[in-house]
Amino acid sequence: MVECPDLFPVADPGDQNGLDYAPSNGAAWHVLKLSVMATLQDYYVVGRYDDSADTFAPAAGSDNDSRTWRRLDYGHVYASKSFFDARKNRRVLWGWANESDAEADYVARGWSGVQTVPRKVWLDRDGKQLLQWPIEEIETLRKKRVELLGAKVNSGGVNKVIGIAGSQADVEVVFEIPALEGAENLEPNGLLDPQKLCGEKGASVRGGVGPFGLLVLASGDLHEHTSVFFRVFKHDGKYKVLMCADLTRSTTRADVYKPSYGGFVDMDIQETRSISLRTLIDHSVVESFGGGGQTCITARVYPEHAKISNNHMYMFNNGTGMVKVSKLEAWELATATVNVA
Template identity: 30%
Template sequence: MTHDLTLPSASHTAEGLAERALRDPHRPRFHFTSPGGWLNDPNGLSHWNGVYHLFYQYNPLAAAHHRIHWGHATSTDLVHWSDEPVALVPGSDGPDRDGCWSGVLVDDGGVPTLVYSGRHGDHELPCVARGSADLRYWTKDQANPVITAPPEGVDITAFRDHCVWREGQVWRQLVGSGIRGVGGTAFLYESDDLLSWRYVGPLLTGDASQHQGELDWTGTMWECVDLFRLGEDEEAGSTDVLVFSAWDEGTTHHPLYWTGRYHGDTFNPTALHRLDYGGRYFYAPQSTRDEHGRRIMFGWLQEGRTDEANAQAGWCGVMSLPRVVTLATDGGLHQAPAPELTELRRERVEVAPGRQADRYTRLPAVRGDQLDIETTLRLAPGATARLVVRETPDGAERTVVEVSRAQDGTGGTLRLRRETSSLDPTVDTEPRYGELPLGTNGRVDLRVLVDHSALEVFANGRALTARIYPTRANEAVGVGIGADGDVALERFDAWQMASAFTDGPRPLWP
């Protein structure tokens, strides 16, 4: 908690936020959410002395993006989270008076140190805060901002968000940005002490004139850049990954990543990939290497309903489930939910394997709005398998996950059909889809996690995240399976998922 914090006493603005949030049937129960109010980007993700620290963009005063604070939660198992004191609060004056925007946590010789974007007016500039040994209390550096302006002579679209690491005897930092008329970029800086920074140059710059309007458009600005190496214990087989979120004139588009090689002052890309087929529903991801050597990633699940609905509900924004990210055989990333999440599994239902002869069969034994479903399918060329969740008894509301194999058998598609997910005409129901690599004989390992309005789908290592808002939430608990063409169901297991939080409202100011 910062020294200039003034707690709101009996603020009518915040009154009842946590209580209203708790009553909302669309609020997830095993995904992390803030106690109430607003949540967006994951920040400062780290594994420090055996404890996972998840900081996040937070407004405890309203379910709206305004004067952003840094919320803070801790966990020893990536499943159950404890709310910690708010870490950063906008100052009464200074470079972060209008918000403490996204950043990271680094270990500066044993001193936990945050590097974040302080917002003042239309400007975001890098700032530093140092923490207590338990990472619960923070003091902003008097030298803030530690970079006083973007690079000279460059017409930028924006300048914010940070990736900071130690390289040899120096610190290096990437700041997300964009060069007007060219494309998104990540500016590289260097420092001896985290306070005085030397501009090196753009690490990599995209081309915004290419693929505009497409699902892999790189945008005019790169938010929340994240550079890391996978396979680092085997130099010859390692790959460098540069993750970013494509932004343009205030619109958040989708998360992408380059694979390639970071060397010297540049990143030499080999391929561009989509990180999550849900687009903005897995936005601004951040990752860390935990003490077990795993690359753990979180992202922000944006809302798909109106601002008015969010305000009425008293909360806005969901943190994704933790993902373990590894190298896939095709050179991209393989994503899977952290195995610790199985701790929340309760009653298990198994469906008998066999050929799927019907276009649709409801599974009366599988019901719920907190589910973890795992299935293995074999698709013949031209075949499609579907899994239906959150279905009302009359089928008026239902969400459909589809996996299909091309007629020539060469590849597949993962698709989420939300057109009938809600009868509310104001919510987003656009379909989401992406390429699906297939295993031997058309094998698909599919996992679907349903948590009220939060939906995360994993198919052969590819991820698709979205939000759904059935109007008849208490009735929309049905599950079913179906197929077109030759589909073999080799395995189907479903578990009820317990809540990760205790009952009752959580304090907005822990």
């Protein structure tokens, strides 16, 4: 069973402007998105819609089975819907970060599920996938700022981002990878289940190139932390970038849902030798955008230390080689003013 369908037009590949409607001759690109109840995941495919014939055809190489389509978010997002913002000529996507714990937890917290940060969506230059990025209005909440340039995170290193309280924060970082030769080999079927791969190759499992990334919502002693990271593998003569959110140490409580999430980032890391990560933190929600919004992972986390102490943020590298942080900018975020005249 599928629900919450969304069929919307998108501009030509690489054009970030949104479309409210498209010509009826089937020439314009469209995105068909479905929410699949069996997996509680949102899937989408790019194709062409013919208004006169009322038919949608996925692009060449795409399957008609929605379970084989790309995911909008490789974490805890379901039942998303989009709308056209005529004022700023953009397509905006809203997602729902639902819950997976016991009902008693929902009652104690006072809520069950929350909307994600609105995201602007547009078609990538290759025409194969959507790019997603937090709407620009989020940046108006930025206040206290810190910046790092040219920092190095050595093998096994954990570097604290000083000056930012981590309960409401926005961080953008670019990692440079000096060498790829140490990348681990990936089994032939290793691309089939990135979430399982992230579970097996978590942040604490040493690798060749990675894992490297951020530790957020972390306690001062690091007994609790949520890790968002990348890991590079070698597969069939090419390099593949895996992005993960590892929740296994997000809380010391044993009776809450704390999985590992994962998705591959469709990029040529051998050519770029760098990858970007933006992570938005809002208490129990961690939304991460890898490779400029190519791969998105949303997580729900409930660390115990947050009840009595501050959250912290770190950079880490558990690979064998050094990773360079060419740029890191982090901001504390103010509370949004919502539904106030």
